[in-house]
Amino acid sequence: MRRLRVLSALCSAAMALACLWWCPPYALALPAASAAAALAGWIGLYSVLSSLSWIVLAAYSGDAVQALTRSWIGLSATVVGLAALDADARGYSLRRPGLVAALLVVELSAPFTVPLAAMLLLRGVGLRVWLTPLVTGAVVLAWLAVRTLSSAWRQPPRR
């Protein structure tokens, strides 16, 4: 069970790295504190500190693409950390991790790809340059998700 707390702390560490890179040094205090809260299993405190780290990370962006990217990084770290702490508190074990991971990828990639694609479309600048890898990536992700889902849907033989 403690492994899930470590996973939450790792999410905070990822956020700390991002803060170290893009924000002033004092901003490091927030993800560091949230990592400590994660290790202690304090879900409420982790939620507050991690959300503040996410907002600070986004606030130090220079343009819309940066704001979007940093907000998505902060969001991912916060919600994955919270989900891990919640599972730890409820005593959940994970069954069929492949299917869960496939759906998780779909859930986390959408908040980045959808606004980015919209933004690029609105700008109309370098459309082909940006959209080609983006669309390719989205198609690959969708194909992986559908493949995992369809294999999981197949009924295993009854014992």
Added chain:
Amino acid sequence: MSEEPPLSPGPAAGPLLLAPVVLTGLAIVTFRWHLLAAAAPPLILLVVALTLSTPREVRAERRIDRDVVAEGERVDVRVELEFEGGAVAAVEDDLPPRGEVESGTWAALVGAAGRVELDYSLRTMRGFWKFRWVRVGFRDPLGVFERWRSVECRGYLSVMPSLARAGGLRTEAKGVKPLLGRSPSDAPGMGTEFYALRDYVPGDPMRSINWKATARLGRLISNEYEAEKAADLVIIVDSTLPTGVGDGRGGTLLDVEARVAIALADEALRSGLRVGLASVGGPGVWLGPDWGNRQLLKLGRTLAVLYPSGGAETAPLVAESIAVHIGPRTHVAVITPLTGEHWIDAVARLASAGRKVTVISPSPNAFTIPESPDLATSLAFKVLETRRSLLLSRLRPYAEVVDWDPRGDLGVIWRRVRLGA
């Protein structure tokens, strides 16, 4: 599918709702409009999470490897779930209130598609436990939103009081006369108690010759002994509300009473007596006296269903009713913490009906007092114990009384009180 289960937010819902508001406010206050782009990911994630937490059709089936066990024994539970369509679901089984999962998992986050199984081993306390449903929460993988549904999935488990936990009776009882046994039949025959003198009959064992009487009368005289006859034992268990105290690792006072009852029953059945059971409070049970291992199992199952409920006001009526239904040579063992005067009336009625009564009284005060009580608690304990002693002394004209500290083992009952039939 019947009706849509309500949507409940998970821990990530709060930050996802608040962060866009804060980021938008920040953009307005600082005139940095590009910050509005940062509000988009949480809003889109909320929409995706709502879409992914759609409920699916699900069927559940439960298998419990045994339906009757003794306290402390392991039970393997398997819940098979069959989902239609792919989703992520949190699955939580309906554990008995005093159950302890020893291995395996009763709660899981599952990639719900096709068949999924939950397997776990459980140890639980005395009781009749009903597994009613399994709770399934359809959710997105991050748990932003959940829709919980209880899927009916029934199972029953009867947990009898443990003879092993009540153990120590036989080893502790070495050299002590049994609490239960034979009762005099008021007729000559094989026995140990002197009954009368008679002329020697060829075939009488030498040790039965009364040499003093022979010398006095000048002819061979034999001792005659009183034949003993197996009696019935009826155990009356007090399962009124005060017996619900406790519930630490050792269980409630009622659990302790049930262990005493099953230990008595086992001892009596081994001695060839018929054993019956009645309760005052709880569900109010009556099991007529009978012999054998089958009866021991029945007694265990009946003791499993007892729960603390109601008051002791009905004890005198129950006692009177039992006195009518049991034979004249029935030994009645009343197991009660004696928290009120009604039990004195009940025991008096049994005794006046000519029944031999033994009261085994575990102290409820000793059961609940903390290990290192403060001065006020110690004083209160002494007052309560004095009151209990007075009640016990009022019982003594009618019955053999065993005042017992339930924190100790049951062997103490046998060692301390030398009761014969």
